[in-house]
Amino acid sequence: xxxxxxxxxRIGGARELKKALExxxxxESSAQELLQEAYKLKCANWTFQKEAGLDWVPCNDFSLYDxxxxxxxxxxxxxxxxLVCGGVSDLDVYFAMAxxxxxxxxxxxxxxxxxxxxxxxxxxxxxxxxxxxFFRYQYFKLCTQxxxxxxxxxxxxxxxxxxxxxxxxSFLLLGKERxxxxxxxxxxxxxxxxxxxxxxxxxxxxxxxxxxxxxLVLDLTREAKDAYLTAYKRLSPPAGLKIMLTSxxxxxxxxxxxxxSLPVAGLHVDLVRGFSQFERVLEIIPAGMSLSLGLxxxxxxxxxxxxHKRQLLKKAAAKLGSQWLQVAPSCSLxxxxxxxxxxxxxxxxxxxxxxxxxxxISEVVALCHALNQGEGAVQDVLEQSQTALRARTSSxxxxxxxxxxxxxxVTSDMYERxxxxxxxxxxxxxxxxxxxxxxxxxxxxxxxxxVRRARAAFKAGRSGKLEYEAFLKEEIRKVVAxxxxxxxxxxxxxxxxxxxxxxxxxxxxxxxxxTARGWVQSYGSRCVRPPIIFGDVSRSAPMTVDxxxxxxxxxxxxxxxxxxxxxxxxxxxxxxxDQPRSETCRQIALALRDEVLDLERAGIGVIxxxxxxxxxxxxxxxxEHHAYLKWAVECFKLAACxxxxxxxxxxxxxxxxxxxxxxxxxxxxxxxxxxxxxxxQMELLDVFAEYRYPNGIGPGVYDxxxxxxxxxxxxxxxxxxxxxxxxxxxxxxxxDCGLKTRRWEEVAPALRNMVAAARQVRAxxxxx
Numbered sequence: 001x002x003x004x005x006x007x008x009x010r011i012g013g014a015r016e017l018k019k020a021l022e023x024x025x026x027x028e029s030s031a032q033e034l035l036q037e038a039y040k041l042k043c044a045n046w047t048f049q050k051e052a053g054l055d056w057v058p059c060n061d062f063s064l065y066d067x068x069x070x071x072x073x074x075x076x077x078x079x080x081x082x083l084v085c086g087g088v089s090d091l092d093v094y095f096a097m098a099x100x101x102x103x104x105x106x107x108x109x110x111x112x113x114x115x116x117x118x119x120x121x122x123x124x125x126x127x128x129x130x131x132x133x134f135f136r137y138q139y140f141k142l143c144t145q146x147x148x149x150x151x152x153x154x155x156x157x158x159x160x161x162x163x164x165x166x167x168x169x170s171f172l173l174l175g176k177e178r179x180x181x182x183x184x185x186x187x188x189x190x191x192x193x194x195x196x197x198x199x200x201x202x203x204x205x206x207x208x209x210x211x212x213x214x215x216l217v218l219d220l221t222r223e224a225k226d227a228y229l230t231a232y233k234r235l236s237p238p239a240g241l242k243i244m245l246t247s248x249x250x251x252x253x254x255x256x257x258x259x260x261s262l263p264v265a266g267l268h269v270d271l272v273r274g275f276s277q278f279e280r281v282l283e284i285i286p287a288g289m290s291l292s293l294g295l296x297x298x299x300x301x302x303x304x305x306x307x308h309k310r311q312l313l314k315k316a317a318a319k320l321g322s323q324w325l326q327v328a329p330s331c332s333l334x335x336x337x338x339x340x341x342x343x344x345x346x347x348x349x350x351x352x353x354x355x356x357x358x359x360x361i362s363e364v365v366a367l368c369h370a371l372n373q374g375e376g377a378v379q380d381v382l383e384q385s386q387t388a389l390r391a392r393t394s395s396x397x398x399x400x401x402x403x404x405x406x407x408x409x410v411t412s413d414m415y416e417r418x419x420x421x422x423x424x425x426x427x428x429x430x431x432x433x434x435x436x437x438x439x440x441x442x443x444x445x446x447x448x449x450x451v452r453r454a455r456a457a458f459k460a461g462r463s464g465k466l467e468y469e470a471f472l473k474e475e476i477r478k479v480v481a482x483x484x485x486x487x488x489x490x491x492x493x494x495x496x497x498x499x500x501x502x503x504x505x506x507x508x509x510x511x512x513x514x515t516a517r518g519w520v521q522s523y524g525s526r527c528v529r530p531p532i533i534f535g536d537v538s539r540s541a542p543m544t545v546d547x548x549x550x551x552x553x554x555x556x557x558x559x560x561x562x563x564x565x566x567x568x569x570x571x572x573x574x575x576x577x578d579q580p581r582s583e584t585c586r587q588i589a590l591a592l593r594d595e596v597l598d599l600e601r602a603g604i605g606v607i608x609x610x611x612x613x614x615x616x617x618x619x620x621x622x623x624e625h626h627a628y629l630k631w632a633v634e635c636f637k638l639a640a641c642x643x644x645x646x647x648x649x650x651x652x653x654x655x656x657x658x659x660x661x662x663x664x665x666x667x668x669x670x671x672x673x674x675x676x677x678x679x680x681q682m683e684l685l686d687v688f689a690e691y692r693y694p695n696g697i698g699p700g701v702y703d704x705x706x707x708x709x710x711x712x713x714x715x716x717x718x719x720x721x722x723x724x725x726x727x728x729x730x731x732x733x734x735x736d737c738g739l740k741t742r743r744w745e746e747v748a749p750a751l752r753n754m755v756a757a758a759r760q761v762r763a764x765x766x767x768x
Contacts, residue, residue, distance in 0.1 A: 001313070001317065001322040001323070001325045001326065001327060001368050001371050001372055002055040002056060002325070002326045002327075002368065003053065003054050003055045003056070003326065003327055003328070003364050003365050003367075003368035004054060004055060004056035004058075004162065004244075004292060004326045004327070004328045004364075005049055005054055005056070005057060005058050005328060005329060005333065005361060005364065006058060006061075006164070006210065006212075006246060006248070006268070006294075006298070006328055006329055006331060006332045006333070007058050007061035007164060007331075007332025007333060007334050008045045008049065008058065008061060008062075008332075008333055008334075008357060009045075009333060009334055009336070009337070009338045009357050009520070009521065010041065010061075010062050010063060010334065010521060011338070011519060011520075011521050011527055012041050012044075012338065013338040013339050013342055013517065014517070015519055015527055016037060016040075016041055017037070017038065017041060017064075017525070018525040018526075018527055020033070020034050020037035020038070021034065021064065021065075021524065021525040022525050025095070025099075025525075025707075031091050034064070034091075038062065038064060039153070041062065042059075042062045042150065042153065042154075043153070043157060045062070046059065046154045046157055046159045046161065047157060047159070048358065048361075049159075049361055050157075050158070050159045050160070052358070052361045052362060052365055053365040053368075053369075054361060054364070054365060055160065055326075055368075056160060056161075056162040056208060056326070057154065057159050057160060057161050057162065058161070058162055058163075058164045058210065058332075059147075059150045059151050059153070059154040059159075059161040059162065059163050059164065060146060060147040060150045060151070060163045060164045060165065061164045061332060061334075062150065064091075064094070065094065065095070065098045065130070065523075065524045066098065066128075066129050066130045066523065066524070067129075067166060068129040068130055068131075068132065068166060068171070068174060069094065069097060069098055069117075069129070069130040069132075070146060071132070071165075071166045071171050072097070072130070072132040072133075072171075072175075073088060073089060073093075073094055073097075073143065073144060074142065074143060074144045074146060074147075074193075074197075075140045075141070075142065075143065075171075075190060075193045076088055076139065076140050076141040076142075076143040076193075077132050077133070077134060077138065077140065077175070078093060078097065078143075079097075079117075079133050081114060082096045082097050082101075082114060084105055084107075084109055084110075084112050084114075085101060085105045085106070085107065085112075085114075086105065086106070086107045088143045088144075089143055089144045090107075092105065092106055092107070096114050096116075097116065097117050097130060098116060098117070098130055098524060099116050099524070099705070099706050099707060100114050100115050100116035100703070100706030100707065100708045101113075101114040101708070102114070102707070102708035102709065113708060114708070115703065115706065115708070116130075116703065116705065116706045117130050117131055117132070117133055118130075118131040118176070119131065119523060119705065120174075121615070121616045123214060123249050123620060124249065124616055124617060124618065124619070124620060125249075125299065125335055125616070126335075126520075126522055126528070126530075126571065126572055126613065126616065127334065127335065127521065127522060127523065128522060128523035129174065129523075131174065131175060131176050132171065132174065132175035132176070133175065133176055133178055134172070134175050134176065134177045134178065134183055134186055135177070135178055135179055136177070136179040136181050136185075138186050138189065139189065140186075140189050140190045140192075140193045141193065142193050142196050142197055145197075145200060147163045147164075147165060147197060147201060148163075148197070148200050148201055148204050150163070151163050151201060151204055151205075151206055152204055155204070155205060161206075162206070162207075162208045162209065162210050162244070163201055163206055163209045163210065164209075164210045164212065165194075165197070165209060165210070165211050165212065166211075166212050167211045167212055167213035167231070167245075168187060168190050168191060168194050168231050168235075169184070169187065169213060169215065169224065169227045169228050169231050170212065170213045170214055170215040170216075171190075172184055172186055172187060172190065172227075173215045173224065174215070182223065184223055184224065184227045187227050187230060187231060188230075191230075191231060191234045191235065194231075194235055195234065195235060198235065198237045198238065198241060199237075199238055201241060202237065202238040202239075202240060202241040206241055207240065207241065207242065208241070208242045208243075208244055208265075208266070209237070209241060209242070209243055209244070210244045210246050210268075211235075211243050211244070211245055211246065211264075212246045212248075213228070213245060213246065213247060214246075214247060214248055214249055216228070216247040216252055216255050216259060217247055217248070217249055217250035217251060217252060217253075217255070217270070217274065217620055217621075218620055218621070219621060219622050220255055225255070225258055228258060228259075228262065229258070229261075229262070232245070232262040232263060232264060233262075233263060236263060242264075242265030242266060242290075243264040243265055243266065244264070244265065244266040244267070244268055244290070244292060244326075245259065245262065245264040245266065245267050245268070246267075246268040246292070247259070247267075247268060247269060247270060248268070248270040248273070248294060248298070248330055248331035248332075249270060249273055249331060249620060250270060250273045250274045250620050250621065251269075251270070251273070251274025251275075251276055251277040252269065252274065252277055252281075253274075253277065253621070256277065256280060256281065256284065257284070260284055260285055260286055260289070264289070265289065265290060266289060266290035266291070266292060266326070267281075267285065267289060267290070267291055267292065268292035268293075268294060268326075268328060269281055269291070269292070269293065269294060270294045270330040270331060271293055271294050271295050271312070271330065272294060272295070272296075272297045272298070272299070272330035273299075273330060278312065282315075282316060282319045282320065285320070288324075289324070290324050290325070290326060291316065291320060291324060291325055291326070292325075292326040292327075292328050293312070293313065293316060293325065293326070293327055293328065294328050294329060294330035294331065295309045295312060295313070295327055295328075295329075295330070295364075295367065296309070296327075296328070296329045296330065296360050296363050296364050296367075297329070297330055297360075298329035298330045298331035298332060298333050298334075298335060298336065298360070299330065299331060299335045299336065300336070300574055300575070300577060301336055301337070301354050301355060301356060301518075301532060301574045302353060302354065302355065302392075302574075302577055303352070303353055303354060303355045303359070303363075303385060303388050303389070304355065304360075304363050304385065305385060305386075305389055306363060306366065306367060306370075306381065306382050306385040306386075307382060307385065307386060309367055310367060310370050310371070310375075310382070313325070313327060313367060313370075313371050314371065317371060322371060322372070327364055327367050327368050327371075328364060329360055329364060333357040333360060333361075334520075334521065335520060336356055336357050336360065336520065336574075337356040337357065337515065337517070337518035337519055337520055337529075338356060338357050338358065338517075338519075339356055339357065339358045339359075339517075340354055340355060340356040340358070340359050341358070342516070342517040343515050343516055343517060343518065344516075345516060346513070346515060346516075347513055349391075349395065349397070350397075350513055350532070350534055352384075352387075352388045352391065353388050353391070353392045353534070354532070356518070362381070363381075363385075366378040366381040366382070370382065392534075392578075393578070395535075397534070397535050398534065398535040398536070398576075398578070399535065399536055400510070400511070400535065400536035400538060402538070403536040403537065403538050403587055404536070406538075406590060407583075407586060407587065407590065410586075410590065410638065414593075414638060414641065414642065415634055415637040415638055415641055416637065416641055416669075417641050417643075417645065417669060418644075418645060419645045421669065421671065421694055421695050422694075423645065424645045424646070424648075424671060425671060425695075425696065427645050427646040428605075428645075428646055428647075428648040428671060430646075431605055431646045432490070432558050432605060432606070432648065434489055434490070434558075435489060435762065436728055436729070436762050436765065437719070437728065437731055437732070437733050437758045437761060437762050438489040438490060438732055438733065438758075439487070439488050439489045439490070439732075439733045439734065439754065439755050439758045440488060440489060440490040440491070440492070440560070440698070440732060440733075440734050441483075441488065441492055441734055441735055441738075441739060441751070442492075442608075442610075442652050442674060442734060442735060442736075442737050442738045442739070443492050443495055443501075443560070443562045443608060443610070443652075443738045444492075444494065444495040444498070444501070444738035444739055444740035445479050445492070445494035445495070445496075445739050445740070445747065446739055446740065446741075446742055446743055446744050446747055447496070447499075447740045447741070448743075448744070451475060451496050452499075454468060454471045454472075455468075455497075455499060472496050472497050472547075473550060475494065475496040476493045476494060476496060476547065476550060476551050476554070477554055479492075479493065479494035479496075480493065480494075480551055480554045480555050480559075481554075482748070483555075483557075484555055484557065486748075486751055486752050486755050487755045487759075488557075488751070488755060489557065489558075490557065490558045490559075490560055490606055491551070491555055491557050491558065491559050491560070492551075492559070492560050492562060493547055493548060493550070493551035493559065493562070495562060495738075495740070497547060500528060500529065501564045501568075501610065501738070502528075502530070502531060502564055502568065502569050502572045502573060503528075503529060503531055504543075504564075505543060505563070505564050505569060505592075506531035506533075506569065506573065507531075508539070508540075508541075508543040509537055509538065509539055509543075509588070509591055510535070510536070510537060510538045510539070510540060511533055511534065511535040511536050511537040511538065511587070512531045512532065512533055512534075512537070512573075513531065513532040513533075513534050514529070514531055514532070515529060515532070517529075518530070518532075523705075526741065528572065530572055530573050530574050531569075531573045531574070532573065532574045533570075533573050533574065533575050533576050533584060534576055535576070536587060537584065537587040537588050537591055538587070538590075538591055539591035539592075539594050539595065542595060542598045543595055544561060544562065544563065544595060544599065545561075545595075545598050545599055545602050545604075548561045548562075548599060548602065548604050549602050549603075549604075552603065552604065558605055558606050559604060559606070560604075560606045560607065560608050560650065561596075561599040561604040561606070561607040561608065562608050562610075563592060563595060563596065563599075563607065563608065563609045563610070563639075564609075564610050565592070565609045565610055565611035565614075565635075565636055565639065565651065566585050566586075566588040566589035566592055566635040566636065566638075566639050567585060567611050567613055567614050567617055567632045567635055567636065568610060568611050568612055568613040568614070569588050570584060570585045570588060570613075570617070571613035571616055571617045572613055582631040582635075585631065585632070585635045586631070586634075586635055586638065588635070588639075589635040589636070589638040589639040590638060590639075592609070592639040593638060593639050593640075593642055596609070596639060596640060596642060596643060597642050597643070600643050600644065600647050604647075605646070605647055605648060606647075606648045606650060607640075607643070607647065607648070607649055607650070608649075608650035608651065608652060609636065609639060609640055609649060609650070609651050609670075610651060610652040610653075611636060611651050611652070611653055611668075612652060612653050612654045612737075614632055614636075614653060614661075614664075614665075615653065615658070615661060617632060618660075618661060622660075625660070625661075629661060629664040632664070633664050633667045633668055636651070636668050636670075637667075637668065637669065640668075640669075640670065641669075648671045648672065649670050649671050649672075650670060650671065650672040650673070650674065650698075651668060651670040651672075651673050651674075652673070652674045652675065652698075652737070653665075653673065653674075653675040653676075654675060654676040654700075654736060654737045658675075658687050658688070659687045662687050662688070662691045662693065663691070665693075666691070666693060666694065666695070669695070670695060671695060671696055672695065672696035672697070672698060672732055673695065673696070673697055673698065674697075674698030674699070674700065674732060674734050675698070675699065675700060675736075676700045676703075676736040676737060677699040677700050677701075677718070677722075677736070685697075685699055685721070685722055685725050685726065686725065688725065688726060689724075689725030689726065693726075695730070696730050696731075696732055697722075697726055697730055697731060697732065698731070698732030698733065698734040699718070699722045699726075699731070700734060700735055700736030700737065701715040701718045701719060701733060701734070701735070701736075701754060701757065702714075702715060702735050702736065702750055702753075702754060703736050704735050704736050704737045704738070704739055704741070704742055705736070705737070705741075707742070707743075707746055708746075709746055709749045709750045709753070710750060710753060711753060712753040712754075712756045712757045712760065713757075715733075715753060715754055715757035716757045716760055716761055719731070719733065719757060719758070719761045720761065723761070728765060733754060733757070733758040734754075735750070735751075735754065
């Protein structure tokens, strides 16, 4: 039996990649310095995995921004408009596709204003990928040899490397054909590029290549299934090179017969999210096909039950022969933090229950050694696993009888508002006194270096509570004054006290645990530090009321109370795996309900409960959607529906495709929903028009994930598109998302333009 990994975190234990990228973008370092830092990170990752004892170490799993974007550049799928910034493989072109570009290109020529390509969530994770853009007459060509180059770099270090490629069918399915045709019609043009690349990898000395086809765990059309047959019959690699076809994030289910018919040397299956496929895979995998068993959870941070995993491996070995098996994580370890050992101040009771990327590699190797060399070779590791499992199961900190009792007392009327939307909205407009097309923001304002330094000093004990609170009040005062000065209609306090929209609440709720360096990449240089939900959740005291009250005292305009919703807190945390996720989510919702009611009692008339992760949590298989949406909607309503009719509830979602969940969104019964639409040029509004969504809608009119400043005219055009499908009385005007990651130099002019655009459209409608 052999051990393998599918992918390793790119960012570095101290977020070295984030710092290098942001230094390069700020023109504080050169491209050469950025690439040198990237090389150091790759080498460190490869060396660790080799020394940990892996038989197969992944390469080409590293990316400067996103692996899907890397693939697009590699095959020449670069929209022509970006080429004003240079050649296909130039860094300026690469980052323009990811982030947009505004100004004069370094290669010369006229000033340009380029929007970034759209971003979407990577399946049901919190990682974002760049959506490739295709055209009907798309031409593909091998434009970079990144997979070959990285294989040779790893090989030079003595690493037995396995290149990782995003498969051609999933690559096309994850993209967007701009002319309205099927992306899969481009497959015949794309396959020669993959054939050329495989030949180059074999010439470089590669023995295996890992080809990821994550779309194999989705409900596939007949066209998609035929595409897989076409692709892998064509991609017969040169003699001596073997394909490990890799699926993850779920079971193959009805696609399993198709997959085992493909002429590939190996198959990887996820036995964490898709455990039910284990027996069936063992039954039908063809003789001579290697099987990679994804037994270690690549998406959560709990230590594995190695004894249970070992029994599964023994069963597989007895059935197939150990020489045909590989043991691996369920998916790439991109989705977990780098190293638990960096957590020097973590709760000593809970820390032994956890495993980050480096520890998961050790678990993979231990399982492999246990089968190859016998249990005695790794007895200490196996005993530690069982000790941790017993301690976690019996811990009194995990189960809270008071929480369980309160959950049992929830009644059906707690999930509903007392009046329908139309009546509520009339009362709310009277109370708030808002104009047509009211303007607002999503919540956060720029987290400047000054804000971050002040927070760090307070957390490190270098400043006192009174000093820190005085600083925060001054930041809030400046943000409120700015919003009044530019003429926003509903204000926010800017959230200077919050480092992260989930972390802030988790730190104030019981049942949560936080790391110091447990960073995970969300997109590009954006890293998050997910909380760990290890026990029953409850609220001990108000979490946001004092800051909302202070901000409201500075203005006569409505001030929004800002909360993160229960589904998003759940989705963006590492969640306990000893009870259904729905149960944990209801506990969070009940704690948030207390906060909502406290805000209302304090006089806050607009309360936003953000749920950007609602769509992200949707199961990958259609048949599982209803059950998930039922409890997800109920959890939102449990948090939101205790307020009076005149209190306005907002929610926010971003980077979602709403087509298949629009009815569930309507069932949330939020008075106003805001969401991302600017990158898609208001495309997402079509479904709201077809469904005749009844409540208020705030379609984002500018992309905050790009540093470019949109013009007033651009936002006017987007608002005019929105008015074609949504009644003016229902439209709100806002950015796509919170402004925390942007600089004031970008935010101030963009918001001024947004307010001007709303006023211009109001005036035009007044004349008509």
